[in-house]
Amino acid sequence: MATQIQCTSAELPNLMPLLATLTDFTLNVIPASITTAAQAAQAVVQLVVPVPVAQVAAPVAPVASVAPAEDVSTMGTAEVMELFGYVTPQAVADLMQRAEIPAIQRGRNNYYDRAKVLALKKLYSETFSLSEASELVGYKNPSGLLLHIGQRRITPTMVAGHMRFQMKDIEQFEKLRGPVRRHW
Structure with missing residues (x-):
């Protein structure tokens, strides 16, 4: 079964090393601005069923970081495609990987830091x-x-x-x- 993890957006960076070792978990991030003092005091981690170490073949490498919406102004893949004149989302993903701009994954969509993307576009233009x-x-x-x-x-x-x-x-x-x- 899945591990259920609930934390605030302020606690999320501290939990990222723990999340990198887990293979099956559900993450619920509560914005730090609306949490109460009791919720902000500690992250609640509930194990539904402990996962034996022998069953885990290899830890899953984190592909993209998970960030709440209020942290960074972002651009979606479609916006970046339009900005650079690309036709496919894979071309955008390859460009961002070469430029070392990490993908911020929300649901099934990838988003990129707007300031870094615009700086990259400026370099391309110059x-x-x-x-x-x-x-x-x-x-x-x-x-x-x-x-x-x-x-x-x-x-x-x-x-x-x-x-x-x-x-x-x-x-x-x-x-x-x-x-x-x-x-x-």
Whole structure:
């Protein structure tokens, strides 16, 4: 049977290590702002049937954190899809995982910290991909930029696990490249 756990949102961070070791439990989180002094004094943990240790194959790794609604301003997966122009929720999940923005799971839906998502979007807006940077400097393919990166003349910015270029990187490349000689 399932372990039933009731706690306040203020006590939840202290219980997270315990919750990571459990495999079958029901969690009831009461907002700290509306609890009484008696409820806020301690978390109530009731075991319906103790689970023998021999039956547990492996502890379940926590996939996402559980947070009450009043803690963080969040964006749903659909909002993030629209913001970045993605088509699938899996693409959003992959991006957030690469950017190390944890998913906040409420029910069956994933939510992400609004401030972190907007900061990531700002970084994407301020930087250029390898192909965009190549086009800006007049190359048809990115091999010229890759040569300078390999020789450590230009250091790209890593944004969510991808190589991106700031305008100062492109200006530095233009200085290194010198005048462009065109053969007509």
